[in-house]
Structures are given as C-alpha cells and as structure tokens.
Amino acid sequence: MNIVFAYHSGDCELALESAKAIVEQGVNIRHKATVCCTEGTPLLPQITEELKKVFPEVGKIIAQDGFNGWPLGPNQMFADASSHCYQYEDPWYFWEPDCVPMVEGWVDRLEEEFNKNTGKIMGCFIEGGVAPSGKIMYQLIVGSAVYPSKFLNGCRIAANLYNYNIYFKDKAIAPEPWDVRCRWEFLQYGRDTPLIRAYWKSCNYQLRGESIVFFAENAEAQDVQNVTCPDRTVSPKAVVVHGCKDGSLHRMIYDKYVPPVYVEIEQPEEIVVQPLQSKVTFVASENKTESEKFLASLRSLGKTLGKPKKSRKKKKPQCKQNK
Numbered sequence: 634m635n636i637v638f639a640y641h642s643g644d645c646e647l648a649l650e651s652a653k654a655i656v657e658q659g660v661n662i663r664h665k666a667t668v669c670c671t672e673g674t675p676l677l678p679q680i681t682e683e684l685k686k687v688f689p690e691v692g693k694i695i696a697q698d699g700f701n702g703w704p705l706g707p708n709q710m711f712a713d714a715s716s717h718c719y720q721y722e723d724p725w726y727f728w729e730p731d732c733v734p735m736v737e738g739w740v741d742r743l744e745e746e747f748n749k750n751t752g753k754i755m756g757c758f759i760e761g762g763v764a765p766s767g768k769i770m771y772q773l774i775v776g777s778a779v780y781p782s783k784f785l786n787g788c789r790i791a792a793n794l795y796n797y798n799i800y801f802k803d804k805a806i807a808p809e810p811w812d813v814r815c816r817w818e819f820l821q822y823g824r825d826t827p828l829i830r831a832y833w834k835s836c837n838y839q840l841r842g843e844s845i846v847f848f849a850e851n852a853e854a855q856d857v858q859n860v861t862c863p864d865r866t867v868s869p870k871a872v873v874v875h876g877c878k879d880g881s882l883h884r885m886i887y888d889k890y891v892p893p894v895y896v897e898i899e900q901p902e903e904i905v906v907q908p909l910q911s912k913v914t915f916v917a918s919e920n921k922t923e924s925e926k927f928l929a930s931l932r933s934l935g936k937t938l939g940k941p942k943k944s945r946k947k948k949k950p951q952c953k954q955n956k
Contacts, residue, residue: 635725639669648730650883652683657887667692704810712794739872758825776812830871836879
C-alpha cells in the first residue's frame, strides 16, 4: 500500500506531528510513502526524513500550484495524487495531517481489510443528517480513504476534478470539496470500514478510564459531532483516526504524552431535611393490665390537675351584740 502524505503550508506543523506519530508505530517494510505538496512547501525535508525511518521507499508528488485555499488546494492535490497512483497497481491511502495511526502494524491491517474487496474505495461512511442548528450534513464516504489504483475508471466526476477546479479558480464562490462533489460515485464504489474513523474538527483528546474522548474545535464542529459522533469517544476498533486538529492525539502517540484525565463534574447530593423528633420515647408496657393501670392513672391525674381550685373565703369577724 502507498501512503500518499498530502499537506500544504497552512498545516505543515501538524503534518510533521503526523509523520512522528507514524514513526512511533514502527516499520512498514512491505509498504511505501509518497509526499504530496506544492513546490517549496515548508518542512518537506523534515517530513520526508521522518517517513524514511519506517518506509523503505518515500516518493514525491509535486502538486500543481495556483489552487490556493480550501477546498481548491485539497481538491487539486487529490486530483494529482489520483493521476499519479493510476500508473501503479498498489492501493493508496490519501493521508491528511489530521490523521493519526493508533496501533502498530496499522498499514498491514488496512491492506488485509482492503484485499477482501479490492474494487471498492474503503473509508469512513458518514450517515449524514441535519444538525440542531439546521446545518445539513451529506451522506458520504470521507475523502481521506484507501483507493484502488484504477478507481478513476468508474468515477468520471473524480476524473474531471481538474477541469472543475479550473472553472472555479477565479470565481467569487468556492467549489465543493472533492468528497462532497464525488459523493454519489464514492458511495456507489465505496464501503465503510471500522478501521478508519473520522471525527470532524476534533481536539483536546483526553483519557476517560480506558477510553479516549475528544471535544469540538468550535461551535460548528460541535453541531456536526452531535449528529455524527454524539458520544465523542474514539472507537477501539480504529487503527487510524482522522480529524484531530490540535495535535493532542498525535502527541499522545509519538511523545508518550500523558493526556489529562477526563473528570466528570459530580452533582452535589440532594440534602434531605429530617423533621425534628422528640427525645422522649414512650414505650407501651407489654403487660396489658399494667398498661391499662398506667393510662388510668394518667387520666385520673389529668382530671385532678384540670379541676380549678376552690378559693377559701375568710370569715368576717362578727361582733357580739350586747344584750
């Protein structure tokens, strides 16, 4: 398999981190890598040297210049990579800087899975839907995927991407990204694999127990993730994760970076107010007779205490009359 490592000047630093993460996962002796960028793109020697540590062959594709910005630049890189790889028989992976290999032997695993159906584009299928904000997400296979070398024979829209880019090059409006533009063809000639997972514009990867969780780069990304990956947890089946924009997952791999531990904010326990209780406890006598006597004495005492006291009038002294 050929790992086509595509990047541009705007994400060159993230591309170098991606290359370091690839190196950390070990040698890929039966495979090769090809760097795809325009002439003079920064960090090309450093990235190339990193990839040479783990691939026996590292080639280069000089992408056509003049297609600046998103999505014209990525569209043209994909078109140039497709044309270059058409002349070979090996399947190729359109690798982007926000991709991270998660396990050793990841290329072998991808090749083994691809060989089960060599005529299909293999990648991460997105069901699509409508986000809470109303943003529409298309049903598609994410463009960073594994392609058969001759896939252009069945994907005429993809084969015409150069002319599509030329038409929009000097327009005030931007064209669609290649995987959106070609989505119907890619869905027809593609298939989903759990080995590749895409978490759009994800960042701040953290540990939660034995799982890795992530967050959204901005409000728009959060809106999309609420539909495509609401639990924001990396699939344990993935050998490649696509979408990390801040390098946190890259560093978790190549730098043995210890990520922050995800902590749930615990809600305070509900305080239950107990009514005050009298300290005096009356215990009924087990002997019925004694109990009755006790109650009778209380009633008698109550009657006695309840009666008003009689006032004693002093007798007036009487005067004796003289006879």
